[in-house]
Structure formats: structure tokens, C-alpha cells
Amino acid sequence: MTAPYFELGYFGERGALVAALVIGIAFGWCLESAGMGSARKLSAQFYLTDLTVFKVMFSAIVTAMLGLFWLGRLGVLDLSRVYVPETYILPQLVGGLIFGMGFALGGLCPGTSCVAAVTGRLDGAAVVLGMWSGVLATGLFFPSLQTFYEATPRGAFTLPQVFHLSHGVAVLIVVLVAISGFRGAEWIEGRFATHSKLSAPRNALRETPVAEGVGA
Amino acid sequence: MISRLAKPYSNPYLAGVGLGLVLLAAFVVMGRGLGASGAFASSAAGVVSSVAPSHARANPYFARYLGGGGPWLDWLLIEIVGVAIGGFLSALVAGRLRVDIERGPRFSNRARLTTAFVAGGVMGLGAVLARGCTSGQALTGGALLSVGSWLFIVGAFAAAYAVAPLVRRAWI
Numbered sequence: 001m002t003a004p005y006f007e008l009g010y011f012g013e014r015g016a017l018v019a020a021l022v023i024g025i026a027f028g029w030c031l032e033s034a035g036m037g038s039a040r041k042l043s044a045q046f047y048l049t050d051l052t053v054f055k056v057m058f059s060a061i062v063t064a065m066l067g068l069f070w071l072g073r074l075g076v077l078d079l080s081r082v083y084v085p086e087t088y089i090l091p092q093l094v095g096g097l098i099f100g101m102g103f104a105l106g107g108l109c110p111g112t113s114c115v116a117a118v119t120g121r122l123d124g125a126a127v128v129l130g131m132w133s134g135v136l137a138t139g140l141f142f143p144s145l146q147t148f149y150e151a152t153p154r155g156a157f158t159l160p161q162v163f164h165l166s167h168g169v170a171v172l173i174v175v176l177v178a179i180s181g182f183r184g185a186e187w188i189e190g191r192f193a194t195h196s197k198l199s200a201p202r203n204a205l206r207e208t209p210v211a212e213g214v215g216a
Numbered sequence: 217m218i219s220r221l222a223k224p225y226s227n228p229y230l231a232g233v234g235l236g237l238v239l240l241a242a243f244v245v246m247g248r249g250l251g252a253s254g255a256f257a258s259s260a261a262g263v264v265s266s267v268a269p270s271h272a273r274a275n276p277y278f279a280r281y282l283g284g285g286g287p288w289l290d291w292l293l294i295e296i297v298g299v300a301i302g303g304f305l306s307a308l309v310a311g312r313l314r315v316d317i318e319r320g321p322r323f324s325n326r327a328r329l330t331t332a333f334v335a336g337g338v339m340g341l342g343a344v345l346a347r348g349c350t351s352g353q354a355l356t357g358g359a360l361l362s363v364g365s366w367l368f369i370v371g372a373f374a375a376a377y378a379v380a381p382l383v384r385r386a387w388i
Contacts, residue, residue, distance in 0.1 A: 004247030013285060019245050020291045024298020026238045027250055027351075031299070032306035034231030039318040039332075041225075043387040046380035055228035056235060057354060063236025064359035068243060076244075083248045085348060085357040087364030092353070095346025096371025099339050104376040105383050106335025107318070109350040110343060111252035113336065114296055115303035120315040126332035133333075134340020135253065136260040142277035142344075149345060159361040170361055182229070 003071070007081045028115055037115035039107030039123055046104050048192040051185040058178045069171045089152040106130070223310040239355055248291075249356025253343035255296035262287030277344070292352075320387040331386060342372075 002008065006016050034056045035041045044050035071077035103109055108116055108127045116124025138145070160170040225231075242249050261281035265272035272278045281287045307313045319328035343349040346368045348357070354372070357365020 003244040005245050007247035016246065016291060017285075017289060017294050019242075020294035021298040021301075023238060023242050023245070023250070024295035024300075025302035025305070026241070026298075027235070027295070028299035028302025028304075029306040030231055030235040030238055030302075032303040032312070033226045033310065034228055034235070035225035037303055037307065037312075040320075040387070043380075046376050047384070047388060052225075052228045056232040057350070057358075059229045059232025060235035060239060060355055061358040063233045064239040064243070064249075064355070065361070067236070067240035068359060071240075071244065081247050082243050082360065084360045085353060085362050085365055087362060087367075088347070089364065089367065091345045092347065092364040093367045093371045095342045095344070096353075096368035097342070097375040099342030099346060099349065099368070100372035100375025100377075101379045102335040102338030102340075102342060103350075103372060104379040105386065106332050106339065107387065108332075108335075109252070110256060110339060111250075111296075111299060111349070111351045114252065114300050115307075116318070118300045118304045119307040120313050122315065122317045123319065123328050123332045126329045127336040127339075130333035130336020130338075131253070131340045131343075132256050132260060132336070134337035135256040135344060136264070136340075137337070138341045138344040139257065139260055139264070139275065139277045142275060145345070146276065154363065157363045159363060159366060162363055167361075174361070 002075065003077045004081055008078075027111070031112055031115045032119065036112045037119050037121065037124070039116060039121065039127075042109075042112060043104070043107035048188050050193065051189055054185050055182060058181060062175055062178045065171055065174060069167060072167075084156040084158065087154040087157040088150065089154060091149050091151060094148075221311045222314075223312070235355070236359070239359060242356075243359075246291075249352065249359070250295065251292040251348060251352035251356065252296060252299070253340070253349040254292035254352060255290065256340065257281060257344070258287040258290035258293045320385065322388075323386050328386065331383075 005011065006019070031037060035052055036056060041050055042053055045053040068077065068079065068082070072079040106127045108124055110131050113124050113127035113131060117128050142149070160167050163170065239250055258281040261272060261278035264275070264278050265282055265287060272282060281290060287293070317325045317328055319325065339349065346353055353365040353368040358369060
């Protein structure tokens with residue numbers, strides 16, 4: 001029995017929505033339990049005092065990437081039926097730059113803002129409202145953005161194709177880069193985290209439970 | 217104090233592996249990855265469509281969400297409802313539900329709520345142009361080694377680190 005099951009017609013639209021709900025619940029659970037629903041914890045990523053975002057994101061990418069590679073290799077998953085987001089070089093780079101500015105200012109991204117909001121963080125709800133308004137406004141102005149939005153299309157375009165590598169070698173390189181990134185992240189935290197704890201103004205009432213989970 | 221009873225967050229690497237397995241499950245079951253900004257887009261399309269149906273159909277960005285089961289049964293919208301439920305349950309079990317405004321010690325609540333709204337709007341623009349956000353591009357496209365997704369990751373982190381010193385007052 002090969003996967004992806006929905007693509008191969010093992011279940012229909014109704015089943016797909018049940019899967020969406022179940023997968024979403026697991027996704028939200030993982031984000032919250034890692035501390036990704038806390039804007040203070042996420043924003044600390046950009047001041048080098050807590051690199052949880054980097055660690056969670058890249059261990060997730062590496063895990064899913066290795067899983068895709070091995071399930072494909074073992075014939076469990078038909079990789080040609082997995083949807084690869086299409087590449088549009090310029091709008092995605094510019095979109096990333098704009099997104100990053102909002103991320104630093106807001107301390108939350110779209111998914112984590114939903115987690116922050118439902119766990120009681122009013123600033124998370126403000127990010128959700130802003131995000132929704134921003135998408136609505138951009139959508140309303142879309143006709144004037146469309147030329148740029150569709151510029152530099154490359155279709156389903158992957159790193160192995162760019163660098164003329166096999167899938168396996170590209171996966172190996174990303175794993176090695178991630179491992180050195182993790183080592184670097186631990187070193188940076190060791191250097192900056194203690195420094196910030198000494199110098200940051202403390203406010204006992206506003207002390208979040210973030211610090212307790214940082215160890216390891 | 218409820219926060220004193222809050223359980224510590226899980227190890228970031230273990231949480232990341234868990235998240236990666238959820239993403240992998242989405243690939244195996246659905247043939248697609250996770251997302252978040254798409255849910256905002258489909259619900260915006262749903263609202264525009266109920267206020268001005270012909271306008272929504274004429275707009276190429278909103279129109280794509282109006283086919284199939286309609287904008288309110290969009291896969292990513294249902295997935296985000298799940299994210300909200302899962303996040304709530306995890307915080308409930310761990311004792312981390314708390315009404316609060318997270319901000320830097322030198323920043324007022326009003327300033328935080330205002331900048332949070334503006335930042336959300338900026339991310340909305342960025343996510344539309346990039347065709348996704350940290351979930352749909354960084355995690356999903358990242359694991360699929362998509363070039364556009366890795367450009368998004370590099371662009372987003374570069375801009376965030378460049379802007380962070382300018383908005384330091386909001387957090388530190």
C-alpha cells in the first residue's frame with residue numbers, strides 16, 4: 001500500500017477534512033508544548049538569548065526531510081505525488097524579507113499567533129487580527145500586485161536541481177548544516193543567555209514561565 | 217499564581233522531531249504539508265464573497281478559494297481550527313493558560329497591542345507575496361527542498377535579524 005493516501009483515492013473530501021483537523025491538533029500541540037505560543041520566547045530568537053525557534057524549526061525540517069527521503073526510497077511514499085510548492089524567485093524572496101520584518105516586530109508568525117491567542121495572550125490575538133486584515137487588504141489590491149506576484153516562475157524547483165546533486169546528497173548536506181547550526185545555537189546561547197539574564201531588567205509580576213524550560 | 221504551577225516547555229529538539237513527524241504524516245496521508253497563512257486567505261475570501269460575491273469572484277486571489285467545498289471548508293482553515301484546539305489543550309494540560317500581554321518590560325500594553333496588529337498586517341502582505349509563511353513555506357517547502365521556500369527562510373531570518381535591533385525596545 002503506497003502513500004499519499006488521499007492523492008491515491010483511499011478516502012474522499014470528508015476524510016481529508018477529518019485529517020486536517022487531527023493533523024492540526026497535533027501541530028498546535030507541538031507548537032504550544034515547545035513554547036512557540038509565547039511572543040517573548042520567539043522574539044528572544046532575534047536577540048540570541050533563546051534559539052528555541054531555530055532548534056524546533058530545523059529539527060522539524062530535518063525530521064520530515066529524512067522521513068520523505070527514506071519513505072520514498074523504501075517505496076512506501078510516492079514522492080512524485082507529494083505537492084512541492086512552486087518557486088517564484090523574486091516574490092518569495094521579497095515576501096520573505098517583508099515577512100521577516102513583521103516577525104521581528106510582532107514576535108509571532110501566523111501559526112504561532114493562533115496558539116498564542118487561544119492560550120490567552122491578547123497580543124497574539126492582535127497579531128491574528130492584523131494578519132487577517134493584512135491578507136484581506138493585500139487580496140483586495142491583488143490585481144495591481146499580480147504582475148510582481150507571478151514574476152520569475154520556476155515551477156516545482158528544488159535544491160538538488162539547482163546544485164546538480166542527487167536527492168540523497170542534498171539531504172545529507174542539509175543534515176550536516178543543521179547539526180553544525182545546532183552546535184552553533186548551543187554555543188551562542190551559552191554565551192548570550194547568561195549575559196542577558198544578568199543585564200535584563202527584571203519584573204517579577206511579568207516573569208513568564210519561559211526561563212524554566214530553556215535549560216537542556 | 218497559576219504561572220508557578222506551569223510545566224516547563226518540552227526539549228526543543230524533541231518538540232521539533234515531533235513537529236517533523238506531524239508534517240511527515242501530512243505528506244503521507246494527504247500528499248501536502250502544513251500551513252497557516254492559507255487559512256487567513258480562505259477566510260478573508262469567504263468574508264469578501266459574502267459581502268460582495270461578484271467582486272470576490274472577479275478577484276483572482278480570492279476566486280481560487282471559492283471553488284470546491286467553498287472557503288469555509290478549505291483544508292488549511294480546518295487544519296488551523298485544529299491548531300487552535302491542539303494549542304489550547306496542550307496549554308490546559310500544562311497549566312499554561314493565562315490571560316496576558318507578552319511584551320518587553322519597557323513597552324506599554326497599548327504599544328504592544330498596536331505594534332502586534334501592525335506586525336500582523338506586514339506579515340500578511342509578506343505571506344501573500346511568498347505564497348505561504350513559516351508553516352507553508354519554511355517547514356513544508358523546507359523539508360521538500362523547494363528553492364523558493366529556502367529563499368523565503370533566508371529572506372525572513374535576514375530581515376528579522378536586521379530589524380530586531382531597531383525594535384529592541386519592544387522586547388528587551
